[in-house]
Amino acid sequence: MPDATFPRFVPVADCGLLVEFGDTVGGPAHAGVLALDRALAARPVPGQRETVPAYVNLMVVFDPAETDHAAVTRAVRERMAHPPEARSTGRxxxxxxxxxxxxxxxxxxxxxxxxxxxxxxxxxxxxxxxxxxxxxxxxxxxxxxxxxxxxxxxxxxxxxxxxxxxxxxxxxxxxxxxxxxxxxxxxxxxxxxxxxxxxxxxxxxxxxxxxxxxxxxxxxxxxxxxxxxxx
Amino acid sequence: MSRAVLHVAQAGPHVSVQDGGRLGWLRYGVTESGPMDRLAFARANAALGNPAGAAGIEISLGGLTVDCAEGAVTLAIAGGGFVVESASGTGGSWTVVTLRRGERLVIRRGPWGAWTYLQPAGRLVARPWLGSVATHAPSGIGGGMLAAGQEIVIEDARVLQKVEGGLPCPVAARPRHEVAVVLGPQDRFFTREAIAALVGAPYRLTDAYDRMGVRLRGPQLVPEGALSIPSEPILRGSIQVAGDGAPAVLLADHQTTGGYPKIATIVSAHLDGFVQLRPHEVVRFHAVTPEEAVGLARLRSGRRQPFVR
CATH class of the missing domain: 2.40.100.10 (Cyclophilin-like)
Incomplete structure (x- = not known):
């Protein structure tokens, strides 16, 4: 079920952006996490160091010398609007x-x-x-x-x-x-x-x-x- | 090629092999490890002309004593205010000394600081995992913890007489009692009073302090209705609050995910100074915006430009 409060973009210190797709395990949030993880693997945002997928959210770790939370948020939104082709289920x-x-x-x-x-x-x-x-x-x-x-x-x-x-x-x-x-x-x-x-x-x-x-x-x-x- | 062998006569707890860290594997549950105080570690390597992430030994308040059993090697010691005893006399950390066969080097706790680094001019031999010898203390993965009776082998060991002597100790390497945090990512689970306590009241570090993190003592920060949030990614510097309301700061060997709410996160630029606080010392947190935190990080990387990366 779509929820107007998600996705939510939460800054973490100077080098992280937590992208939240929900707040309960077992709902549709994890699919959002996996889709964004694939999108960021296919097209990393500038300054991206790594991504960490979890149950309902995904952390984008970035280099603060190269980018900041606002720029990463914009780039992540753009990736979410143009996702790569859906992958078949995992191995x-x-x-x-x-x-x-x-x-x-x-x-x-x-x-x-x-x-x-x-x-x-x-x-x-x-x-x-x-x-x-x-x-x-x-x-x-x-x-x-x-x-x-x-x-x-x-x-x-x-x-x-x-x-x-x-x-x-x-x-x-x-x-x-x-x-x-x-x-x-x-x-x-x-x-x-x-x-x-x-x-x-x-x-x-x-x-x-x-x-x-x-x-x-x-x-x-x-x-x-x-x-x-x-x- | 010359080689030096150091025999470990004494090693306190939490003394381990570290390099620049095992970066890029958080998604597989692998935390970065590496030095608790990255600034001091980088300064020690820079003093010898080593690559920025070259492997060395992280020394806790428990100290380290080594005897040179073979060869000779120049060593840089930086971080904290430790006491260093060598053939050239007794002094403080922030020094470069040469250790020759038959000589002893003693590094022990001094007037301030909690961690110091012993970096060799040469290649410390240790077993890498995922391209890094950094020790992940809870699992023992990486180069490992040091204990009495072990040998430290340094290949391509060099003697660099012209860099022997004192090193400048930068102001940023001092223990930091005023530490900036960015609130969140789960500050929404805490009352206004709890947040005011975190950024207003003094906290003390406790003895529950190791490479994974340190528990703090001070006003309780009881989370509201967040005892079982889904496990989510954690970054170094996170201040997480368990059910008992006591905050803990997660450090170099932090778990990569966790289900306790994180009320705030220490900015990277202040982590090196924070870890040099000792148990029972006081720390006060103040909140900065994410934009200010990025500014602090840029200032720090600019300051460290000649030394890192």
């Missing part, structure tokens, strides 16, 4: 997950809270159709929306330290495959051997914002094989 990635007990430290708690069996929790997680909405928190942490309703849980009251890299964690409608060992307040369902940080200099991150993800189930032997071969 689809299949990401393997091992749900075995030693990797699924919170399965019992999720079973407890949802009233589902462990197999039903896994089936629900596998049934989700996920889309990468943004990266955040730590390098390569891709926030994927699409966790099915029956296994949506609020985050834990406090983060837990030392959640290993590769953990598949959920909170609310979101899922992340972690990339480094960090604290997390989300629920750990399994572990993936997928390398989100690819170590390929031409494509250092597996996903782009807007890509889609489908999870597939693997057993421990597959996990070890996929973890070991440097894939």
């Amino acid at each position: 689809l990635h299949e990401v393997p997950v091992c749900y075995e007990a030693e990797f699924a430290r919170d399965m019992a708690a999720v079973v407890d809270q949802t009233g589902l069996s462990a197999e039903a929790v896994i089936a629900a997680h596998l049934a989700g159709e996920y889309e990468v909405h943004l990266y955040g928190f730590a390098p390569g942490y891709a926030y994927m929306a699409g966790v099915p309703e029956p296994i949506r849980l609020p985050r834990k009251p406090a983060p837990v330290r030392g959640i290993p890299a590769g953990s598949v964690i959920i909170a609310g409608p979101q899922c992340i495959v972690t990339t480094v060992t960090m604290p997390a307040g989300w629920w750990v369902l399994g572990r993936s051997p997928a390398r989100i940080l690819t170590s390929d200099p031409d494509r250092p991150f597996l996903f782009d914002v807007g890509d889609r993800v489908r999870f597939t189930r693997i057993d421990r032997a597959d996990f070890d094989r996929l973890s070991g071969d440097g894939a």
Whole structure:
């Protein structure tokens, strides 16, 4: 639904312009973010350093020696009036997950809270159709929306330290495959051997914002094989 | 090619390898890292004729002691008012010294400032990621934190006798107690009283201070109905307010997105001076317009023209 208050252009310090398309996750705002992100990739505004897409808004980071908020706002409005051709949906990635007990430290708690069996929790997680909405928190942490309703849980009251890299964690409608060992307040369902940080200099991150993800189930032997071969 | 090897005898917490930063990857969750005080870091490199973003070591109030185990290398030390002990005597930071095999260099907290930089005339060997050796402290990505027992290897190490001696400490490198902010991007979630407190009342830095940011102590700034705004992009200098009403300033290793409301953002030109404040020191914020903030940034880049980029 069109909303007269959006898009909104909010200056941030001397080097940022936050372009807001809405204020709730799950509405049409994210499509606006993706369209502007594509437009600015195709035709950067003068002085643009980088763009940072998120759920409902996008930050344009610029060099204040070259431009200012007013000029960037004008240029962004012009890009929005003449968008590049709509892209097809993002690329689809299949990401393997091992749900075995030693990797699924919170399965019992999720079973407890949802009233589902462990197999039903896994089936629900596998049934989700996920889309990468943004990266955040730590390098390569891709926030994927699409966790099915029956296994949506609020985050834990406090983060837990030392959640290993590769953990598949959920909170609310979101899922992340972690990339480094960090604290997390989300629920750990399994572990993936997928390398989100690819170590390929031409494509250092597996996903782009807007890509889609489908999870597939693997057993421990597959996990070890996929973890070991440097894939 | 000559090489110098420094043995780390002591390193405080938050002592890390840094270069000009890992720029351009915010959209993948990768923050820029790099030096907390970019002005001091640039001055140290400039003193040696290094490229602006050349790698060196960022030293916290915990200090650093190194012994030269091999070779010889000239080192520039700039930032804060630290104490430097070397074979040539005891003095302050803002100096260039040469360290030779068998000699010890001690850098420890002095009368003022929170961060100093040790830049070698040569190439500090460290493992890059995404083209940068800057350490992202929370994940350990990049060149890494330093600890006692480690070795620092400098390739193409040079001795530059003619630049040894004191460096001028620019006024802009002093701790800054009066700091300009641009309100927003989520000031709309705060009452007029909360905004008046932020830009009127004194705040103190707390001990909860690391490369990710620093929590402040002062009047509470309770946000209204904004406890779960959608995670959105964050820039360095953001002043975010968590549910408890305590503001925190996000710094070099800040998370790239977050769902707490940001009441204001420190202007880039004042960040170097802000980070040189120590825990328990007082800071006062004042609001400037975005146009004024751009003006301050241009003034600063003009002032730094001979040294940066």
